[in-house]
Amino acid sequence: MRRIALTLIAALLAAYPVSIAVGGGEIPGGPVDSSGLLQVPWRVDEHRLSNGMRALMLQDRRAPSIVFQVWYGVGSRDDPKGKTGVAHMLEHMMFRGTEKYGPKEFSNIVMRNGGSHNAFTSFDYTAYFERIASDRLGLVMELEADRMVNLVLKQEELTPEQKVVMEERRSRTEDSPTGALFEKLRAASYTKHAYRNPIIGWAEDIDGYSLEDLEAFYKRYYTPNNATAVIVGDFDVSEAIRLLEKHFGPIPSLPFEGRPRMTEPEQTTSRRLVVRKEAQLPYVAMAHHAPNWKHDDGPALIMLENILGGGETSRLYQRLVRKDAIALGAGADYTYVSLDPMLFYLYGQPAPGKEAIDVEKTILDEVDRLIRKGVSKEELERNLRSIEAQTIFSMDSHFYRAMQLGRAMIAGDWQLVNGYLPSLAKVTSADIVRVAKKFLRPQNRTTATLVPIPLDKKQPRPKKTKGGQTHGGSR
Incomplete structure (x- = not known):
């Protein structure tokens, strides 16, 4: 099944050749031509x-x-x-x-x-x-x-x-x-x-x-x-x-006072915690507060997520796993469709014998390189076509389509599914650099590092408390 999926995605990508940036370098690109985007039928x-x-x-x-x-x-x-x-x-x-x-x-x-x-x-x-x-x-x-x-x-x-x-x-x-x-x-x-x-x-x-x-x-x-x-x-x-x-018609409606309204204060200083737990390998993850679909920066954050950590062709995977061979895996994760703003994650698992701090530094080095050099139009279009192919392939599933409609409806507007791909096509390299600077800055970051405890040195389990401060061995 995975081979069939990859074949279909490759065929879709081949049908829409990417533009080649002049000079072949890291030249910032403008918005991608959306005229060739496949139209997803949401009737x-x-x-x-x-x-x-x-x-x-x-x-x-x-x-x-x-x-x-x-x-x-x-x-x-x-x-x-x-x-x-x-x-x-x-x-x-x-x-x-x-x-x-x-x-x-x-x-x-x-x-x-x-x-x-x-x-x-x-x-x-x-x-x-x-x-x-x-x-x-x-x-x-x-x-x-x-x-x-x-x-x-x-x-x-x-x-x-x-x-x-x-x-x-x-x-x-x-x-x-x-x-x-x-x-x-x-x-x-x-x-x-x-x-x-x-x-x-x-x-x-x-x-x-x-x-x-x-x-x-x-x-x-x-x-x-x-x-x-x-x-x-x-x-x-x-x-x-x-x-x-x-x-359902005969079921009477009840007075509904609505859902609790919540906001999160802006984070102004970096935070760091260490989790000590029985494990074979360390792990590092960074979380940044980021807006969702209700904000104009949402589409650019989707593209940033895919460019940095969207699979084996992403920058983080290519640098940390393929080139430097210091990690078994690395990626990014961002939630666009939600009721309230969530988090933009960057993460990686060090390879045996490698340190979490080296993985963390290399991830941040890739973020810095993107901010300094931008994204070429070729890379921008390649990532858009990758997202497009994954979206089209997923549309073959009744369950997937129902999920997209339901999630968007709960978040506030099911019509989000119609504007998803066109909104990504409008994103420019400058947009991606701007949101990376704005949301992946140190003051907006919380970093967690997993420090493995050998099984023969297992620590006593501390009393559970809420908030992630001391329970489970974290600090």
Whole structure:
């Protein structure tokens, strides 16, 4: 499958030859000619029910199947103080049964009808989905509508689920060196905003949930006027609207006071922390506060992310892994579609025998080189075509397209999917240099270094505290 994907991407790139910069050097380039960009078809039908629930529908009749998703405007950023992770816990409890369908009946019904289902919680949203044959659309709508309003919460169901979530946290974070590193890095990067808390929650909070906590959270956020249905696949729009009205229409909307408004103070001094944990190799990661889609600099930050750390052809990978051979991997990560501004990461894992400080210095040296010399038009266009090819290939997936619509809707505007590639084509080399100077500056940076502890010198586990300051061996 990976070979097929790479072949398709290569074919797409070959179909659109890049321009050659005069002189072949690091010559700053202007915006890329967008006339050759492939047009991504987003022919979306919208519908709004009288109770405030929204629906986005995208037809794709290549196969007799559909993806149905219900997105709620609630995520870990909305967790009450002292109850971190409650949004994620409620996601688990949503599979524990309603008045009509008992525990496991939801799953059994979907599977008996040849479908699959799951759910996911993020900082900004919680979403539930089914993949199933087109003629079962009404069935999954009935199931989702039922648990939107009729969830039954019981202590005998909550207690074992708390243990499941604690084990999930243990495996993904506490027993994962890089998982722990990034959790503490995020907690140190934010001082006020709830993005500092892990989606899964802090361990001491998970232990303390009550049924009343979950019931209050459910009643506040699980209401049709805070939900969006997304349907992608082989279906008739008018029939889908009829089914939406039949199953979700009768659910009354509840007074919704909205989501908490949050801001993060500007970071004015660099921060640094060390995480000491059992691991084979060190790791270094840097986080910088950066704006999202609501800011004009968003598209330039996407291009900066791809140029610096977008895979094996990126500058960081080529320099640290291929040329200098001091790292096993290096890259960048930036979140464009979000409710509130997030972070721009730079990271790398030293190769055996190499030091984290050398990886950190080389990453920053590459950032400095980009600022000093700019980006040639050839490199700019090559990266745009790479993003374009990845986007087009991903469009083959019903689930991917539904995800893009849902995420954009929660962030504020599903039409973001239409303007994504054209906005990148307008980015110039000067734009990329400007945002690198503005957001990757030292005063806006928090750096976390993983220092491995040999297994035979394992330190006693300190008492857990919030904020990423001392728990798990960090400082």
